Amino acid sequence: MTQKASKKEKIPRQPMPEQAPEVRRRNFEEVPLGYSPETAVKEAQRCLQCKKPACVTGCPVEVDIPGFVGQIAEGHFENAIQTIWGKNSLPAICGRVCPQEIQCEGECILGKKDQPLAIGNLERFVADRAREEVACEFPAKAAPTGKKVAIVGSGPSGLTVAGDLLLKGHEVTLLEAFHKPGGVLVYGIPEFRLPKEIVACEVAGLEKLGLRIECNNVVGRTVSLDELFEDGYDAVYIGVGAGLPKFLNIPGENLIGIYSANEYLTRANLMKAYRFPEYDTPLAKGKNVAVLGAGNVAMDSARTAMRLGAEKVRIVYRRSRDEMPARAAEIHHAEEEGIEFYLLTSPIAFVGDENGRVVQMKCLQMELGEPDESGRRRPVAVEGSEFLLDCDLAVVAVGADANPLLTQSDPEISLNKWGYIIADPKTGKTTKKGVWAGGDIVTGQATVILAMGAGRDAANSIHDYLTIGW
Amino acid sequence: MFKIVKRETMADDTVVLNEIEAPRIAAKARPGQFVILKANETGERIPLTISDLDPERGTITVIYMVVGKSTALFQTLAVGDGYQDVIGPLGKPTDIEKLGKVVCVGGGTGVAVLFPITRGFKEAGNEVISIIGARNKDLLLLEDKMKAASDQLHVCTDDGSYGHKGFVTEVLKDVLDNHKADLVVAIGPVPMMKFVSKLTYEYNVKTLVSLNPIMIDGTGMCGGCRVSVGDETKFACVDGPEFDGHKVDYDGLMQRLNAYAQEEKAAYEQYCRLHQTD
Numbered sequence: 180m181t182q183k184a185s186k187k188e189k190i191p192r193q194p195m196p197e198q199a200p201e202v203r204r205r206n207f208e209e210v211p212l213g214y215s216p217e218t219a220v221k222e223a224q225r226c227l228q229c230k231k232p233a234c235v236t237g238c239p240v241e242v243d244i245p246g247f248v249g250q251i252a253e254g255h256f257e258n259a260i261q262t263i264w265g266k267n268s269l270p271a272i273c274g275r276v277c278p279q280e281i282q283c284e285g286e287c288i289l290g291k292k293d294q295p296l297a298i299g300n301l302e303r304f305v306a307d308r309a310r311e312e313v314a315c316e317f318p319a320k321a322a323p324t325g326k327k328v329a330i331v332g333s334g335p336s337g338l339t340v341a342g343d344l345l346l347k348g349h350e351v352t353l354l355e356a357f358h359k360p361g362g363v364l365v366y367g368i369p370e371f372r373l374p375k376e377i378v379a380c381e382v383a384g385l386e387k388l389g390l391r392i393e394c395n396n397v398v399g400r401t402v403s404l405d406e407l408f409e410d411g412y413d414a415v416y417i418g419v420g421a422g423l424p425k426f427l428n429i430p431g432e433n434l435i436g437i438y439s440a441n442e443y444l445t446r447a448n449l450m451k452a453y454r455f456p457e458y459d460t461p462l463a464k465g466k467n468v469a470v471l472g473a474g475n476v477a478m479d480s481a482r483t484a485m486r487l488g489a490e491k492v493r494i495v496y497r498r499s500r501d502e503m504p505a506r507a508a509e510i511h512h513a514e515e516e517g518i519e520f521y522l523l524t525s526p527i528a529f530v531g532d533e534n535g536r537v538v539q540m541k542c543l544q545m546e547l548g549e550p551d552e553s554g555r556r557r558p559v560a561v562e563g564s565e566f567l568l569d570c571d572l573a574v575v576a577v578g579a580d581a582n583p584l585l586t587q588s589d590p591e592i593s594l595n596k597w598g599y600i601i602a603d604p605k606t607g608k609t610t611k612k613g614v615w616a617g618g619d620i621v622t623g624q625a626t627v628i629l630a631m632g633a634g635r636d637a638a639n640s641i642h643d644y645l646t647i648g649w
Numbered sequence: 650m651f652k653i654v655k656r657e658t659m660a661d662d663t664v665v666l667n668e669i670e671a672p673r674i675a676a677k678a679r680p681g682q683f684v685i686l687k688a689n690e691t692g693e694r695i696p697l698t699i700s701d702l703d704p705e706r707g708t709i710t711v712i713y714m715v716v717g718k719s720t721a722l723f724q725t726l727a728v729g730d731g732y733q734d735v736i737g738p739l740g741k742p743t744d745i746e747k748l749g750k751v752v753c754v755g756g757g758t759g760v761a762v763l764f765p766i767t768r769g770f771k772e773a774g775n776e777v778i779s780i781i782g783a784r785n786k787d788l789l790l791l792e793d794k795m796k797a798a799s800d801q802l803h804v805c806t807d808d809g810s811y812g813h814k815g816f817v818t819e820v821l822k823d824v825l826d827n828h829k830a831d832l833v834v835a836i837g838p839v840p841m842m843k844f845v846s847k848l849t850y851e852y853n854v855k856t857l858v859s860l861n862p863i864m865i866d867g868t869g870m871c872g873g874c875r876v877s878v879g880d881e882t883k884f885a886c887v888d889g890p891e892f893d894g895h896k897v898d899y900d901g902l903m904q905r906l907n908a909y910a911q912e913e914k915a916a917y918e919q920y921c922r923l924h925q926t927d
């Protein structure tokens with residue numbers, strides 16, 4: 180047994196083929212190209228098939244990882260996808276965007292001595308194959324219950340609730356404020372990281388299951404929650420995300436050329452401004468771009484700016500490399516594409532020209548001091564370290580808050596002091612009868628998989644409510 | 650699709666009226682609110698004020714001036730065609746209450762935005778004095794409707810081709826000298842709102858203006874529509890579009906409206922070349 184295991188460990192982690200950095204930094208096509216079946220099988224064979232798989236404990240929705248990996252190793256790709264679907268309805272998306280290094284792969288036992296199993300890559304492989312080649316059978320739908328559910332917001336959490344409730348036989352309508360469904364998956368995460376065709380395909384699958392989608396419906400404005408109940412809905416799920424951009428509140432922030440990441444990415448992705456003037460929405464092209472922040476949103480903004488033709492793109496972050504919250508793969512990809520990192524640098528003001536356009540940014544050099552509440556060492560300014568950085572375009576990517584548009588339209592929905600909806604952590608029930616909530620509007624900006632997990636819990640609770648009672 | 654059921658042109662064909670089927674919005678909208686429209690798949694999201702509505706027919710009316718590529722594209726839509734997307738009603742409705750005497754001042758296409766608000770104040774029992782202006786007689790909008798919605802209507806044209814020759818501010822000064830106004834509502838080009846606000850500040854009359862910064866979502870998620878009001882940054886699409894005219898940073902707003910001047914010009918010229926309009 181031990182002999183067999185050590186023999187297996189000799190296969191190195193299979194690298195993901197990718198577009199070369201000097202090519203991809205100027206195009207919007209996806210960066211990783213995907214495993215071939217041979218590579219996938221070879222990678223899958225590295226799995227030790229642990230009795231007590233640590234990887235599963237690292238996965239927020241407990242995908243049976245050794246199960247589907249074993250099926251890949253044996254070449255049974257169709258079975259592998261069914262295994263994943265048992266727990267995760269959007270694997271093509273999760274395989275691409277989950278922070279695997281702190282979830283499944285972070286726990287993988289192979290990682291103790293060697294590189295962990297490439298679980299994300301394998302998940303992506305199986306899901307892409309199911310989408311592209313095998314005509315997969317949809318799971319069977321339960322008999323119609325005659326109950327109607329409205330889901331507000333079509334991000335990953337709303338889509339998960341929709342899928343689960345459709346399968347349980349309920350009639351489901353998705354209400355989305357934008358003109359296209361998908362939430363952050365379509366307006367935020369760029370094409371080169373998550374092709375929009377994949378999201379469209381997942382949505383089309385749900386439509387085949389009977390999902391009704393109403394875009395252009397801003398709940399709280401176009402209809403109220405109470406009107407949804409008057410219209411005959413029996414339950415409502417709120418998954419509206421954390422759609423309020425944070426700004427730095429420093430002088431000069433309203434100059435032309437300074438964008439919130441939400442605006443910058445929405446123009447680029449949802450409105451396809453990178454194809455202006457074929458698409459009508461414009462987007463400023465910067466020569467010297469500064470992106471403030473170091474999470475996934477910041478990496479996406481920086482890499483988008485590079486693809487739009489910037490000469491220099493700088494990530495400006497007030498803490499150090501260790502604290503950068505982005506996925507490891509995104510940081511690595513950004514560096515490969517020539518994005519510079521100005522760490523321990525804190526912007527304090529923007530400087531404009533006579534037309535009100537930003538031309539420079541005033542910054543302070545920071546150093547790490549004592550740990551703060553979050554346990555991270557607090558950055559403190561180095562005295563007299565002020566300096567100017569040229570920048571004709573700046574993207575503020577320092578996080579998001581709760582958007583009050585819907586939540587403040589109904590006093591029965593209780594909010595916490597930051598404006599997020601208070602929901603039962605197990606069921607997603609809010610303080611209003613018949614209304615559930617989950618995803619970023621409850622937790623603050625988190626991850627796709629956590630939003631999906633919350634959706635699954637809520638779907639179970641909604642089903643109980645519709646069949647048993649509140 | 651949101652179907653166009655009626656189409657008219659005004660002001661030498663530079664201004665177009667569309668009555669559009671949008672029952673949900675027609676049932677809900679109140680004066681001061683706006684919609685966002687997108688003509689087709691590649692289109693831009695364009696905010697336009699709801700100038701009128703008919704909840705029974707389930708329609709809303711927008712009136713827009715053709716100023717660039719997107720409005721030129723809208724102009725090509727005929728009765729029976731439609732917009733791919735119409736989103737709304739967005740923004741805060743005007744705070745309409747009985748105050749006493751209200752002066753409504755409109756310039757250019759701003760009159761289309763002003764009309765439902767004027768009517769609202771009149772219906773709430775206020776005495777309404779309105780002043781509308783345009784560059785010349787042909788460009789004047791909604792004179793009849795404004796007349797019906799006001800107790801008194803003054804008209805000005807820059808060139809004197811109709812009514813008083815000169816700017817709305819001149820007539821407004823006259824009105825303020827002779828009446829004790831409780832509120833002024835001013836809607837039109839940014840410089841007009843700026844000068845009206847300057848004047849009413851001297852007379853110490855509360856003034857509402859409606860701002861038109863560049864928008865995308867209209868739901869407060871992008872911050873592109875931010876304007877400085879007093880010491881605060883506000884998002885016009887959710888905190889407005891109406892603000893206290895005495896506190897708005899008009900110069901900042903004008904600069905931000907020019908953010909894409911180059912791109913817009915290029916796109917419009919290319920569009921005109923391709924479609925050989927005018």
Ligand SMILES: Cc1cc2nc3c(=O)[nH]c(=O)nc-3n(C[C@H](O)[C@H](O)[C@H](O)COP(=O)(O)OP(=O)(O)OC[C@H]3O[C@@H](n4cnc5c(N)ncnc54)[C@H](O)[C@@H]3O)c2cc1C
Binds near residue numbers: 620
């Ligand atoms: C640029 C970017 C990159 C990211 N990268 C990653 C990553 O790599 N990995 C990862 O795990 N996570 C990532 N995240 C975080 C992740 O995308 C979110 O945690 C997740 O999308 C939250 O899902 P959700 O369903 O709660 O909301 P969202 O995805 O935000 O969707 C909410 C939807 O509700 C709609 N809506 C809002 N208000 C209303 C209303 N009143 N009426 C109707 N509809 C409404 C919105 O338009 C939106 O479509 C990223 C986020 C961003 C912005």
Ligand SMILES: Cc1cc2nc3c(=O)[nH]c(=O)nc-3n(C[C@H](O)[C@H](O)[C@H](O)COP(=O)(O)OP(=O)(O)OC[C@H]3O[C@@H](n4cnc5c(N)ncnc54)[C@H](O)[C@@H]3O)c2cc1C
Binds near residue numbers: 713717721761
């Ligand atoms: C709340 C609100 C209500 C409005 N109501 C009306 C109305 O009732 N009638 C009317 O004629 N106009 C109205 N406008 C202005 C109208 O939206 C612009 O004229 C239109 O967007 C111009 O688009 P374009 O492509 O034809 O011109 P462009 O060539 O793109 O631009 C011409 C000018 O319009 C402004 N503009 C461009 N894109 C946008 C955008 N997405 N959002 C806002 N402004 C933009 C620019 O600052 C530019 O100076 C309103 C604007 C707002 C914000």
Ligand code: SF4
Binds near residue numbers: 279
């Ligand atoms: S869903 Fe995410 S955490 Fe779970 S196995 Fe897949 S990649 Fe890993």
Ligand code: FES
Binds near residue numbers: 863864870871875887
């Ligand atoms: S238009 Fe995006 S926040 Fe107002």
